[in-house]
Amino acid sequence: MKRQVIFFLCYIILQVKIDTIAARAIDADEIPDPLTEEEIECIKELGLDEEHILEIDAKEITPEDDDQYNRFAECFCRKMKLQYDNGSMDYDALREYAQELTTEALKDRDDEVILMVRQVVNEAVAYCQDNPAEGTSHGQIAVRTQNCIVQKLYEAKGGAIDKIPLTEEEQQCIDDLGLNKEHILLEIDDEDGAPEDDDQYNRFTECYWKKMELQYDNGKIDYDALRRFTQQAATEDLKDGDEEVVLMVKQLVRRAVNYCRDNPAEGNSHGQIAVKTQNCIVQTLSEITKDQKYHYLV
Numbered sequence: 001m002k003r004q005v006i007f008f009l010c011y012i013i014l015q016v017k018i019d020t021i022a023a024r025a026i027d028a029d030e031i032p033d034p035l036t037e038e039e040i041e042c043i044k045e046l047g048l049d050e051e052h053i054l055e056i057d058a059k060e061i062t063p064e065d066d067d068q069y070n071r072f073a074e075c076f077c078r079k080m081k082l083q084y085d086n087g088s089m090d091y092d093a094l095r096e097y098a099q100e101l102t103t104e105a106l107k108d109r110d111d112e113v114i115l116m117v118r119q120v121v122n123e124a125v126a127y128c129q130d131n132p133a134e135g136t137s138h139g140q141i142a143v144r145t146q147n148c149i150v151q152k153l154y155e156a157k158g159g160a161i162d163k164i165p166l167t168e169e170e171q172q173c174i175d176d177l178g179l180n181k182e183h184i185l186l187e188i189d190d191e192d193g194a195p196e197d198d199d200q201y202n203r204f205t206e207c208y209w210k211k212m213e214l215q216y217d218n219g220k221i222d223y224d225a226l227r228r229f230t231q232q233a234a235t236e237d238l239k240d241g242d243e244e245v246v247l248m249v250k251q252l253v254r255r256a257v258n259y260c261r262d263n264p265a266e267g268n269s270h271g272q273i274a275v276k277t278q279n280c281i282v283q284t285l286s287e288i289t290k291d292q293k294y295h296y297l298v
């Protein structure tokens with residue numbers, strides 16, 4: 001039942017809460033989600049179409065009128081003792097189950113951080129307990145309750161994202177272009193680079209790069225400015241006094257920017273050129289730092 005979605009939300013809430021600079025993009029599809037024993041049993045016992053169930057389960061908010069999924073949900077909740085025989089949800093059990101998923105999603109994280117996310121999950125369950133779902137079948141009640149919790153987690157995620165401070169220029173670009181802050185933040189700082197065909201993100205990047213004078217009005221990149229800007233950004237967080245490390249990082253950035261200047265990105269818009277150039281630098285830096293001797297820098 002929605003383990004993947006809940007995992008995904010826990011990750012995102014975690015990321016935006018601990019990382020006030022940028023939320024990382026996490027793709028729910030990358031989170032492994034094997035069926036649990038109970039889920040497999042329910043599919044078999046009820047003779048359901050496994051693919052159909054998986055497809056619906058992966059949706060963020062589930063349709064509430066799908067007969068197969070409703071029966072699946074009822075069966076699962078009965079096996080997990082999340083729902084009473086009279087159709088009412090057992091919210092204490094539900095809270096415990098959601099907490100288990102949270103702990104599993106965030107294993108290896110600091111206790112403090114896990115507590116923070118658990119608190120959010122508790123609040124979501126409490127809200128749904130105070131506003132209990134009604135339905136024409138036990139299955140529909142279970143599905144609506146699940147949707148209620150997921151919806152509340154989405155709201156918590158949005159609230160956390162709203163609190164992420166942006167630089168003045170970033171905020172201006174989002175306001176001037178009427179973009180969605182959450183969408184932009186989730187694209188920024190993806191380890192594998194940003195998507196290159198996302199219209200909003202391309203427009204945002206063009207605006208920001210031009211404001212920061214990294215890109216000329218004609219779309220060409222100012223690689224000297226880009227090098228200085230990236231060096232500044234890359235060394236900002238390094239402790240004072242570590243001159244040698246600062247110099248080495250600056251040197252790495254210079255190599256990456258030079259590489260991208262010699263292999264300039266092409267694109268169908270100024271924004272796409274900027275995004276591809278940014279990805280080039282991120283990817284080149286990541287390649288270079290894979291060398292053993294630079295390993296401690298990342």
Ligand SMILES: *[C@@H]1O[C@H](CO)[C@@H](O)[C@H](O)[C@H]1NC(C)=O
Pocket residue numbers: 084085086087088
């Ligand atoms: C359903 O059963 C539970 C447990 O016996 C009980 O607490 C709850 O009030 C019942 N709900 C309704 C609507 O009767």
